[in-house]
Amino acid sequence: APPPPAYDVERQDLRLSDVGGLTEVKKRLNASFLAPLRNEELRKLYGKSLRGGLLLYGPPGCGKTFLAKAIAGELGAAFLHVSLADVLDMYIGKSEQNVKELFEIARSSAPCVLFFDELDAIGMRRSQMRGSSQRGTVNQLLEELDGVGSENEGVYVLGATNHPWDVDPALRRPGRLDRTLLVLPPDQAAREAILTTHLRSRPVERIDVRRMAKLTDGYSGADLAHICESAAEIALMDSVETGNVRMITMADMEAALRDVRPSIGPW
Ligand code: ATP
Secondary structure, eight states, X not given: OOOOOSEEXXXXXXXXGGXXXXXXXXXXHIIIIIHHHHOHHXXXXXXXXXXXXXXXXXXXXXXXXXXXXXXXXXXXXXXXXXXXXXXXXXXXXXXXXXXXXXXXXXXXXXXXXXXXXXXXXXXXXXXXXXTTHHHHHHHHHHHHXXXXXXXXXXXXXXXXXXXXXXXXXXXXXXXXXXEEEEOOOOOHHHHHHHHHHHHTTSOBOSOOHHHHHHHTTTOOXXXXXXXXXXXXXXXXXXXXXHTOOOOBOHHHHHHHHHXXXXXXXXX
């Protein structure tokens, strides 16, 4: 059977305002990435090129992918999500070709955010590199990255990793993924914002979001999304059982909380 595709193109309607917390990160993103992209006159004035991309790093489940999608949404760009580990694993001997194809797809879908997840995979693979095929992939990626901002007009490259120290330093040189954003676990205010986001379009009744945020130190954004999901499921199952449609309550949230373990250790 042919390998499943390692990527898919989506349109995004997420916005930065949908991202909970991360106030400083969003501010920096606006000032150093989005604003210059949007303002050609200022860019020209300061001689700022469109070269290079962003590297998002931080613990799992804290919103790197979510943030990348919101950036695509803000730019009105397509979102091409690529797991670099998959590209390297699935296309043994073919990944060089595949990297080329990815950038072609991105160019033909421009404006397009090309999002490389698990960017450290290429660093790790490099140390256990067998022969020249992996080196070819790295070099292909570097070559394509160097075209961003010139021939890759309208292609915005973002990378993400949980292990920034494993990312190949060649990928980090000026003009490549040269700007970094640390995406930290949500603090209490951020957790409150994230919980609010995930409950917004659900039927809820007197949920004390502030208290939930207090109780969830060490929980990632993904964990919090999971808690809201589970609470909704409890209420849904109840409604099916009793034939009586009811709201999601604080008791459901607390029950869900007992079942979801916090996934963030020390970082
Ligand atoms: P990984 O390193 O595991 O890929 P990640 O940092 O890319 O993790 P996301 O996939 O962005 O994490 O987050 C998982 C889910 O958690 C999101 O789809 C979203 O529902 C929720 N989430 C995480 N962080 C936030 C946030 N800051 N605001 C709103 N939702 C969030």
